[in-house]
Amino acid sequence: MTPPANSTRRVVLRAEDVWKSYDQGAIAVLRGIDFTGYEGETVALCGPSGCGKSTLLHLLGGLDEPDRGRIAVNRKQLNRYSSPLRLLRHEVGFVFQLHNLLPDLTLEENCLIPTVASGLDRKVAMARLHELADRTGLSHRLGSKIQKLSGGERQRTALCRALMNKPRILLADEPTGSLDEATSAMVFDLLLDLVVKEGVTLVMATHDRGLATGCGRTIEMHNGRIHEPL
Numbered sequence: 001m002t003p004p005a006n007s008t009r010r011v012v013l014r015a016e017d018v019w020k021s022y023d024q025g026a027i028a029v030l031r032g033i034d035f036t037g038y039e040g041e042t043v044a045l046c047g048p049s050g051c052g053k054s055t056l057l058h059l060l061g062g063l064d065e066p067d068r069g070r071i072a073v074n075r076k077q078l079n080r081y082s083s084p085l086r087l088l089r090h091e092v093g094f095v096f097q098l099h100n101l102l103p104d105l106t107l108e109e110n111c112l113i114p115t116v117a118s119g120l121d122r123k124v125a126m127a128r129l130h131e132l133a134d135r136t137g138l139s140h141r142l143g144s145k146i147q148k149l150s151g152g153e154r155q156r157t158a159l160c161r162a163l164m165n166k167p168r169i170l171l172a173d174e175p176t177g178s179l180d181e182a183t184s185a186m187v188f189d190l191l192l193d194l195v196v197k198e199g200v201t202l203v204m205a206t207h208d209r210g211l212a213t214g215c216g217r218t219i220e221m222h223n224g225r226i227h228e229p230l
């Protein structure tokens with residue numbers, strides 16, 4: 001992989017020769033992934049359905065472990081002994097492909113959950129929630145249950161939840177996947193605005209080439225490896 005021109009910037013994500021398969025090796029998905037993410041950059045992760053985008057994001061976020069290879073977040077090596085979840089509560093936000101919000105809880109309750117896990121002071125958490133809700137146009141929906149929200153509102157809620165603890169890295173898995181074109185563009189613009197303003201590093205899996213061009217760098221996955229246009 002050719003390092004981008006900004007290679008003097010700080011490395012915040014690093015995957016080295018990462019392999020991952022499912023069903024005892026019957027489904028080989030990642031076959032030697034090398035990836036470097038730099039502080040503050042925005043990266044689109046593209047590739048056909050089933051090529052392993054979600055798998056890679058889960059590994060980068062410490063939600064699953066590789067069969068082989070090394071992953072480091074902010075220069076800290078992830079492994080089963082380093083309690084990745086504790087580390088990741090503070091350093092990495094995750095927007096899931098199916099947003100994974102709790103439908104019976106309100107927008108506010110969903111967003112506060114990660115702040116309870118991270119031990120953030122309640123007043124600080126509420127101030128952050130109001131700030132994010134304001135920026136994403138959700139202030140009037142704070143008390144609404146997720147099941148009453150539209151698709152776009154749910155995706156924006158998932159964004160807010162992922163950013164509550166002010167992570168330096170955001171991993172977003174098809175954050176606009178289930179939305180119509182106009183809503184998708186609106187949610188993506190918001191996402192980009194939030195991460196750029198706060199200097200957050202973004203890695204976003206997407207099928208949408210239009211959205212990918214809005215990111216600073218695009219990488220392609222196929223045959224279990226990453227190919228980066230020169």
Ligand SMILES: Nc1ncnc2c1ncn2[C@@H]1O[C@H](COP(=O)(O)OP(=O)(O)OP(=O)(O)O)[C@@H](O)[C@H]1O
Pocket residue numbers: 022023027029047048049050051052053054055056097
């Ligand atoms: N828990 C699992 N058990 C078995 N196979 C899995 C599991 N998770 C993913 N796979 C398989 O691994 C491959 C990669 O899946 P993954 O979800 O990473 O692809 P993707 O690129 O995110 O696809 P999409 O664009 O459709 O979201 C697929 O063939 C999928 O069926």
Ligand SMILES: [Mg+2]
Pocket residue numbers: 053054055097173205
């Ligand atoms: Mg996926």
